[in-house]
Amino acid sequence: MSKIYLFDVDGTLTPAKSRIDEKFRKQLLVWMEDREVYIVSGGSFVRIMDQLGTDVINKTQGVFACMGNIFYRPIESINPTGSDDWEIVYENKFKPPRGLYKDLCQMVEESEYYVKTGNHYEERIGMVNFSIVGRNANKEERHQYENYDLEHAERAKIVEKLKQKYDSIDFVIGGAVSIDIFRIGDDKSQVIEKYFAEALESNEMIFVGDRIAFPGNDHSLAVALEQHPNGSAYEVEKWEDTAKLLKTKAFA
C-alpha cells in the first residue's frame, strides 16, 4: 500500500501568512522526492505559491486551494524550461445568503476590539474570509488581535452567533485572526469525496495540520480521514513540529 500525504500550509509548513523557512524548504524538497504529496490550504493558489516557492509546488501532485474549493493539478508537459502548467480540475462557487454581509459589518461594529483596519471580508473561491481586525492589518496588528482572541475567544463567540442564524452555512476559525465562511460541506473534507474517495481504499492517506481541534479549519478533513482505516491525521503547533515529524517512522 503506498502513501499519500496531505499538508496544510499556514502554521504547518510555514509561519502564518509567511514564507517557508529556507532550511526547512530544503529538507522538505529532499523528503518529497518520490513521494505523493498534496497541499490542502485555505489560501489562494498564488499565495500558496508565494509561501512555499515554485520548487515545492512543482514537486506536489496537486494543490487544493481556498479550503479545497478549487483544485489545481499539474499538466504533464514536456517543455524546455521544465516548468509545470496547471489545470483546474474543479471549482466551487459561494453564494452568500441574504443578510450575511450586513451581519458581518455589524459584528465589526459591535466588537470591543479597538483596532479595525478595514477590508473585513474577502470573497474567495467557494468561500468568504472574515476578520474583525481587517485585511489591511500589518503583522504586528494581526499578532495583537491573535493575543486578544486567545484571551477573549471572540472568534468562537462570533461563530456561535452566526451558526444559529445561518443553518446551511459553516463558520470556521481559520488562520491566526480570521473566520472562514462557506456552504456546509465545502470545507477541507471535500477533497476526500471529490478526489480521493477511490484512492483512500487502496492507499494510506496521512494529513498534517495545525488546526485539527474543533472548530479549526483542519478538523473536518482530519475527521474524514480518521473515520477510514487507511486514513490518519497529525496535529502540529508550528512548522518546526512538521520538520521533526518528517523524520519519524510514520513519514519514512
Ligand SMILES: [Mg+2]
Ligand atoms: Mg493552518
